[in-house]
Amino acid sequence: MPFACIFVPDFPAEAILRVEPELRSQAVAVLEGKPPLQKVFAVNEKARRVGIEAGMTKIQLEPWTDLTLRPRSPLQETAAHAALLDCAQSFSPRVEDTAPDTVILDLAGLESLFGSLPKIARGIARRTSDLGLEASVATAFNPDTARFAARGFSGVTVVPEGKEAERLGNLPLDVLFPELTSAHPSEETVRLLETFDMWGVRNFRALCALPEVALSERLGQHGIRLQQLARGAISRTLVPVDPPQVFEEAMELEYPLVLLEPLAFLLAHMLDQLCARLAARALAAQELRLQLNLDSSFQLSDELNCHPEHDARSPQNLNCHPERSEGPMHFAGSTTMHGAASTKAAEGNASPRNAHFTRTLELPVPMLDPKVFLKLLQLDLKSHPPGAPILKVHLSATPAQPRTTQGGLFLPPTPEPEKLELTLARIAGMVGEEKVGSLELLDSHRSDAFRMQRFIPTEPEGQKEKSDSFVSQAPITALRMFRPSLRATVSLRDGKPAHLVCNKRKEIHGDIVWIAGPWRTSGDWWEQDGWARDEWDIATQVVSRQSSVISKSFSGKTSLALYRLVHDLLSGHWFVEGSYD
Amino acid sequence: MASPLFQLEGQVIPDFPEPKSFPLLKHLTQKNPLAGITAASRLEIRPAPEMASSGVSKMDALTGGLPRGCLTEICGPDSSGRTSLLLAALAAATQREEICTLIDASDAFDPHSAAAAGVNLERLLWVRCGSHARSSPFARQRNHASSLAEWERHRMEDPVEQALRATDLLLQSNGFGMVAIDLAGVSLKMARRIPLTTWFRFRRAVENTPTALLVIGTQPCAESCATLALKLSRPSPVVSRQEILSSPFSVLSNPSARDNNECCPSDDSFTGRNPSHAELLTGIEICAEVLRSRSERKPMQSVSTFATKTAWTA
Numbered sequence: 001m002p003f004a005c006i007f008v009p010d011f012p013a014e015a016i017l018r019v020e021p022e023l024r025s026q027a028v029a030v031l032e033g034k035p036p037l038q039k040v041f042a043v044n045e046k047a048r049r050v051g052i053e054a055g056m057t058k059i060q061l062e063p064w065t066d067l068t069l070r071p072r073s074p075l076q077e078t079a080a081h082a083a084l085l086d087c088a089q090s091f092s093p094r095v096e097d098t099a100p101d102t103v104i105l106d107l108a109g110l111e112s113l114f115g116s117l118p119k120i121a122r123g124i125a126r127r128t129s130d131l132g133l134e135a136s137v138a139t140a141f142n143p144d145t146a147r148f149a150a151r152g153f154s155g156v157t158v159v160p161e162g163k164e165a166e167r168l169g170n171l172p173l174d175v176l177f178p179e180l181t182s183a184h185p186s187e188e189t190v191r192l193l194e195t196f197d198m199w200g201v202r203n204f205r206a207l208c209a210l211p212e213v214a215l216s217e218r219l220g221q222h223g224i225r226l227q228q229l230a231r232g233a234i235s236r237t238l239v240p241v242d243p244p245q246v247f248e249e250a251m252e253l254e255y256p257l258v259l260l261e262p263l264a265f266l267l268a269h270m271l272d273q274l275c276a277r278l279a280a281r282a283l284a285a286q287e288l289r290l291q292l293n294l295d296s297s298f299q300l301s302d303e304l305n306c307h308p309e310h311d312a313r314s315p316q317n318l319n320c321h322p323e324r325s326e327g328p329m330h331f332a333g334s335t336t337m338h339g340a341a342s343t344k345a346a347e348g349n350a351s352p353r354n355a356h357f358t359r360t361l362e363l364p365v366p367m368l369d370p371k372v373f374l375k376l377l378q379l380d381l382k383s384h385p386p387g388a389p390i391l392k393v394h395l396s397a398t399p400a401q402p403r404t405t406q407g408g409l410f411l412p413p414t415p416e417p418e419k420l421e422l423t424l425a426r427i428a429g430m431v432g433e434e435k436v437g438s439l440e441l442l443d444s445h446r447s448d449a450f451r452m453q454r455f456i457p458t459e460p461e462g463q464k465e466k467s468d469s470f471v472s473q474a475p476i477t478a479l480r481m482f483r484p485s486l487r488a489t490v491s492l493r494d495g496k497p498a499h500l501v502c503n504k505r506k507e508i509h510g511d512i513v514w515i516a517g518p519w520r521t522s523g524d525w526w527e528q529d530g531w532a533r534d535e536w537d538i539a540t541q542v543v544s545r546q547s548s549v550i551s552k553s554f555s556g557k558t559s560l561a562l563y564r565l566v567h568d569l570l571s572g573h574w575f576v577e578g579s580y581d
Numbered sequence: 582m583a584s585p586l587f588q589l590e591g592q593v594i595p596d597f598p599e600p601k602s603f604p605l606l607k608h609l610t611q612k613n614p615l616a617g618i619t620a621a622s623r624l625e626i627r628p629a630p631e632m633a634s635s636g637v638s639k640m641d642a643l644t645g646g647l648p649r650g651c652l653t654e655i656c657g658p659d660s661s662g663r664t665s666l667l668l669a670a671l672a673a674a675t676q677r678e679e680i681c682t683l684i685d686a687s688d689a690f691d692p693h694s695a696a697a698a699g700v701n702l703e704r705l706l707w708v709r710c711g712s713h714a715r716s717s718p719f720a721r722q723r724n725h726a727s728s729l730a731e732w733e734r735h736r737m738e739d740p741v742e743q744a745l746r747a748t749d750l751l752l753q754s755n756g757f758g759m760v761a762i763d764l765a766g767v768s769l770k771m772a773r774r775i776p777l778t779t780w781f782r783f784r785r786a787v788e789n790t791p792t793a794l795l796v797i798g799t800q801p802c803a804e805s806c807a808t809l810a811l812k813l814s815r816p817s818p819v820v821s822r823q824e825i826l827s828s829p830f831s832v833l834s835n836p837s838a839r840d841n842n843e844c845c846p847s848d849d850s851f852t853g854r855n856p857s858h859a860e861l862l863t864g865i866e867i868c869a870e871v872l873r874s875r876s877e878r879k880p881m882q883s884v885s886t887f888a889t890k891t892a893w894t895a
Contacts, residue, residue, distance in 0.1 A: 412679045413791060415756030423754045427708055427747045435709040439692050439702055450692045455706045460678035470676040471638050475662075475669035476698040477864055477889040480689040480766065496857055507659075516860035537862045542659065559815065561659045562862065578691065580865065581664040581765065 002107040002117055003238070004124060004139045006088060007150035008080070011101035012042035015080035016070050018132035019251050019269065023068055031058060032072045041072050075250035075394075083131045083277050085243040090280035091124060094240040096143070099178060102150070104143045106238055121156045131276050140164060142235035148204075151175045164232020169205035176204070176226060192219070204230040245281070248396040249274050256295050256389030263390060264378055270395045271370040271377075278399060284366035286400035288373060289358065290381075293392035296355035357386045364456040365417040366400040372418045379425040383433070411460045424455060445523050446531060447566075447577065448481065477580055479564060485575035488565070497536060497565060502576055507542050508563065514539040518567070532569040537562065537580070630808065633758075633793050636673030637666065639887040643869060647759075647793045648808050651875075652784045655797045657813030662867035663765050663797040664689075665889045666813065668698040670795060671761060675701035679758020682706040682751050686744040687766025697892035708747045710740040741771050745779055752786035752794070760787070764798040772802045780806035801872065810872040815865070816886055864890040 008014050012030045017023055027047035031038040040056045050064060061067060081100050088095040091114070094106035107120060114120045117139045128135040138149035140159035145168065149157045152171035159167045173196055174180055177189050201207050207230045215223045228234040249270040257263055267290075278285060359380055367373070403417070415423075427436050434452055442449040486508065491499035496515055502508035515538050522532035542561045562580035567573075632646035640646075647653050647670060657663050667683075672695075674681045681704060683690060688709045696702060741764070748762055764772050780803040787794045796803060801810055871883040 412677060412758055413756045414680050415754045419754050420756070423750045424706075426750055430746060431708060431710055431743050435688075435711070437707065438705060439707055441692055441696055441702070448692075452707075457680045457706075458703055470673050470699065471634055471636060471641065472669065472699075473638055474864060474888050474890045475637050475665045476694060477662075477862070477891045478664035478668045478694040478698065479691040480664050481691045483688045514860070515857045516862055517857055519858075536857075537860075559658055559660075562865070578689070579659055580862070581660050581662060 002111075002139055002141055003143045003146045004091075004105050004107050004121060004137060005098075005143070005146035005150040006084060006103045006105075006124060006128060006135050006137055007147070008084065008101045008128075008133050008135045009151075009154070010042050010044050011080070012072055012077060013044040013047075014101075014133055015077040016073060017044065017134075018080050018083070018273070019076055019249075021132065021269070026068050027052065027064070027066065028068045028070060029056075029061060030070055030072050038071075070254075071252075073250075073252055075252065079249050079273075080133060082243070082246060082248070083133060083273065084128070084135075085241075086277045086280045087124065087128050087131055087133075089243065090127060090282075091120070094238060095243070096238045097241045097243070098147065102147060102178070104147060104238060106240070107139065118156070118158050121158055125156050127280060131280070132273055140232065142232060143238055144229050144234065144236065145232040147178075148175050148229070151178065159232070165204070165208055165230070168230065168232060169203065169208070171204045173202060173204070173207065176207075176230060195219075245283070245399050246396075247274055247277055247283075247285075247399055248394065250392065250394045252392050253390065256391055258389045260378070260381055260385070263381070263393070264374065266393055267377055267395065268370065268374050270393065271373045274395060274397050275368055275370045275373070278368055278397060281399070282402070283399040284368040284402040285373070285397040286363055286366050287398035288361040288363070288377070289396045289398075290361075290377060291394040291396075292357040292386050292390045293394070294355045294357050294386055294388040295391055296388060355388070357388075359384065362454075364421060364454070365403045367418055367421075368402065369418055372422060375422055376425050379422075379429050383429050405459070408460075414457055414460065420455075420457070445521055448483075479578045480581045481578040482576060485566065485577045488574045488576050490565070490567075490574040497538060497574075500538070500540060500563075500565070500576075505576075508540065508561075508576055510540045510542070512538045512540055513560065517565075520569075522569070530570070534567040534569060535577075536565040536567070538565050539563075631791070633677075634673045635666065636669030636671075637887060639885050640666065640669075640869060643882070643885040644809055644811070644871060644874065647795060649791050649793050650787050650789055651808035652780065652787065652794045652796065652803055652806055653809040653811070654801055654803045654807040655795065655811045655813060656799060656801050658799060660865065661813040661815060662865050662889055663813055664694075664763075665698075665865070665867070666869075667761055667763065667795065667797050668695055668700060670793075671695065671705060671759065672699035672701075674759040674793070675699075675704040677758065678704070680704050680706070680756060681759040681761065682708065682757055684708045684710065684744045684747050684751070684760070684762045686710045686740045686762070686764050688740075689763065689766045694892065706751075708744075708751075710743040710747065739771075741767055741775065745775065748783060749786075752783060752792070755790060755792070757792050759793045759795060761795040761797070764796060764802070767798065769800055772798055772800065775802055777804060777806070780804065784808075805873075807873060808875045810874075812870045812872050814868050814870070816868045861893075862891055864888045 013028050016030060017028065024044075025046075027050055028044045029040045029047050029052055030042040032041035033039050036058070038058045040052060040054050040061070042054060043052050047067060050067075052061065052064065052067065058069070061069065077100065084101075084103050085095060085097060088103045088105045092105040092107060092110060094108075096104040098104050107117065110120060111117065114123060121137045121139045125135065125137045128137070136150045136154050136157070138146050138153065138157040138159065140146035140149055141161040142164070145159055145164045148168055148171060149159050152168070152175045157167075173193060177185070177193065179185050179189060180193075196202070196207070199210075201210065207227055210227060212224060212227065215227060219226075225234065251266060251270065257266075274285070359377070361373075361376055361380060424436060436455070437452045438455045439450045440453050442451060486502050486504050488508070489501040489503075490497045497512050499511055500509060515536055517536035518534035519536075520532075520534050522530070524530045525532070539560045539562050542559055564577045564580070566575045566577045568575065630648035630651050632644075633649055634641055634646050635644070655663050655666055671681050671683065676699065683705060685708060688711050690707060690709075692702065695705070744762060744764070748760065751757065751760055783794060784806045796807075801807070801812075803810075866886065866888050868884060868886045
């Protein structure tokens, strides 16, 4: 039964390089510990070549001026490990979470799907690279041999069945003990390696050549097991895991970020990774949640909120990176959120300097386009700026099954959901979120009883016979609303409106030539915002002074205009609510 | 030995390589310079646009419906039935399961009228233009545009500008069965400021698409960009109270009057012989005139009259 192992060397460094791929050409060292007692925890290959090793102190690193130092980031390591599992899950459902940097997957039965073992191994390596991780991939006919081959050989390795001892023979004995890469290897392991070193046993082949009885006499069953592992003669049952479908990416910033533009670059990279992980699991995103940790010590005054030109504050005051503070930040908004998204202050053991800023993008249909996501987030952040420098970015996606649609030749076209969502976001940025969407009528007799809701077009059902019959002889008379209603001065005669003057619209004035009503309505009297009013349908004569380019027929003509006049019984005021058109 | 510059008798001309551009020059000189130009008489006739029902049978009989992929303009004064016609068209389109959008420059759309007209509100995207609620207080504080950015921001708060930009975005999205722009509540001065290039751009955007672009306003402003232009008015303008008998709207009077003449309004309603609560607005008489139509079929008549009905009489 074939197995494959994915191993990411220098995992802590690789997790950082995954988020900052521009550092791949540089020597990078990952530090761990509290200042000033920081020590090198992991290095990448370039740093290793210039002589940097794990365990060096920060002071010892001072001679290397071109070395990039990064603190260890558990968040990024968790995300990288999740990406590794996603990659393995995209090939096989039976995946063993062996170690943070190692994943073993069962390849039984996959040859008919993906081709031969070398082809599968290359495919795994390619997909791992797409997820931003440079990994070694090895296939073998038992899990441990695949693991040793992945740890010992870089790139793609295929170990044929029955040739395990031959292929693994040149590997150093360190490979046999994965716990050596941890910060604190066990004393027994160290003592065992010293013993083998004293015996002159330094690779797998030498260990395999030792007589079994003599080895058993000196090291016991543990020694025999090590020898069988080195020969590739021992197999075990894989312990598969079902990783939770958690798609999160996080990034801790070295300096507070004060501009939205560099944030967009970070978001673009994180979204690429997120979408690659979702695609690897054949999923799409139904909801995106962006959480920013803000520097709450940075307080904006009302004056700064109202005057963006005052935001050209110096980088020194912000304690930000000089390269990231060329221009003013979009601080026009406050930290109070509108709509579905909300902000909340840091709680628990969070730093008192930090506050959370959360935005949630609920997508109408599952999508998987990082460019669309980035544009939506940009538009959203432009409308709702964070309001303070950003310390940490956390992006998560709620997975959903991808949208499956079957278009019909005879169905009316509908806008593409991705395009429509972008368009709606742009329009919402222009007119306001609450002013675009579809509407829902409320179960009330109150005037203008409706609420705006998100526009999610439903798929057509092809009810052809219903549509053909919808032609009427007389359309419904429409009412055009004045929002807000126009205050009017009304003269009464015999208790009925006789003359109307509306100061806000000069054309609405004059004698009322026809009147119908009143139609008395009231409601919500059991609430604080109860209402009671009389409605009148009135007609007034208007003289049109407008001239037309094409037709002069409107000029100077007297015509009738129909309005709905409302008398608010609670306040006693008169309003023109709308016109019939 | 150098090559001879001219041929002498009895000498053999060396084999010069032919310039590469020679065949091209030869081809160009032999070609008729007017070969690529189609004569005006042979121009392909533009196919007639597909027509969609306007939702009103008399309007369909008059114009053949609303042309898809074209701009249709409906203009008229207040209470001339523009919005009623717009709602009828939206109702017909949404009943055809098309996605429609209404760009409301004056935020005058009445959802209850639309529901009564049969508009499927789930298929209607409503864009309410006007001042941005979030930026309004700020706008009040800073009345004077002191910089280009301020000027741009003030410009973006203009409802007409918002409506035009929203239309641009929505037309680029494609997939809409009908895009309606309501400029009826916009002052004539503001409507006139819309450059003609904007209407040309809109017309180009909807060309060869199944989208019907519908604009309603007080006066025609799309000019020649409109494939179909309609003017709505009332059959006979009223100039005095005495002429209200020929009123442009229908009313129901008290039961006895209704039995005699159902659609006849009563002048006495105001004088008090008939109480006002016995009156009821039942609809508006609308006279539609075709100002411009580029459809292939010449209409038999360019004027048609029909009536609307109020929701409570339906």
